[in-house]
Amino acid sequence: MAQAFIADLHLTAERPEAIGLLQQFLEQAQGRIETLYILGDLFEYWVGDDGAEEPEFAPVISALRRATDAGLAIAVMHGNRDFLLGSDFAKRSGCRLLEDPTPLSLYGVPTILSHGDALCTDDHDYLALRTQMRDPLWQRRVLSRPLSERIAMAHALRHESGQATYAKDAAILDVNPGAVTALLDRHRALRLIHGHTHRPGIYPAASGSGQATRIVVGDWYEGSSILTVGPCGQKLTPVADFLGAVADVISGENE
């Protein structure tokens, strides 16, 4: 079996096709993938685990539950949109929550998993916002508000965040190479897998231990993106090509 990595699905009721694609993929993944890693922003927004039964989220939770019940391990990392995902979500969906960053040895290669937003260190305003959003005191205050109010807040934030992103220089919104090297070196890793930047690709990265690789999985807005890693290699493809990618990384026909 192989391992798969996806990120930035940004699921909302506004894009039922992305939810459909995930449902379909989860069925295909069973028996082919050992662990599916979702590296942040599975949801476009998450207002607290008590919102899990909202029509917007319920179909996704049940699809995850069906997959985990069928034996697929799913690990979910917080993104900058769904940072309020909590233990009740994990219980309902059967997924486990992943720390950001998470080190793991992947077929012998020391690897780091991250959402990637903390690496965009040139965006000072965003980092300050991130610190606040991750603060447990702040989170607890937000979660004490009525669900309807939190949903309204999330919609307002999405609107603001969209405007801020358009106004910013593209270079600021990418990861900072120095931050990448520091993260790799801290964990003595040679591979970093992340999302967030919506710039899918396999890039070289500098590290103290030698030439490292930074793999960015893309979003599921217009297209879709998945990284499949097996004993014989890795492939970054659209989800439609997932079955071929699994065969390649397991049988060794990877280029």
Added chain:
Amino acid sequence: MVELETNRGVIVLELHAEKAPKTVANFLAYARDGFFADTIFHRIIDGFMIQGGGFETDLRQKPTRPPIDNEANNGLRNSRGTIAMARTSDPHSATSQFFINVADNDFLNFTAPTSTGWGYCVFGQVSEGMEVVDTIKGAPTTSRGGYQDVPASDVIITAVRVV
């Protein structure tokens, strides 16, 4: 009693050693060491709380003693005018930072001994100088050094006296 002297006035605190013995002992140890002198209230959210006790004026975090056990299950509530320990998402991670509630923040109270239910440990109460706290909570804030809600001009704790 403890006097928190700030550049905005003096806040007098009455500490509840019988209800939160470890937390009070921890706070007094920092106070007696002079740790709090020239630290700032680095986070001010009107309608919520003012937080301080860990950063110097340049927003550099000071090295602390080891974290302490959370005593939030002591029945004390996060009401306006109480002082409680700040911490990370680990319930038992408080070191030197504290906050003064400027509103009744019931959602910060202990509900269960779980990661989300532990709440925030109240260990004292402002007995004099609440008007100073109210002045501080209204201070204009900005985004600085990677943090939001930082006062635009420093709110400094100049000295802490155990009396």
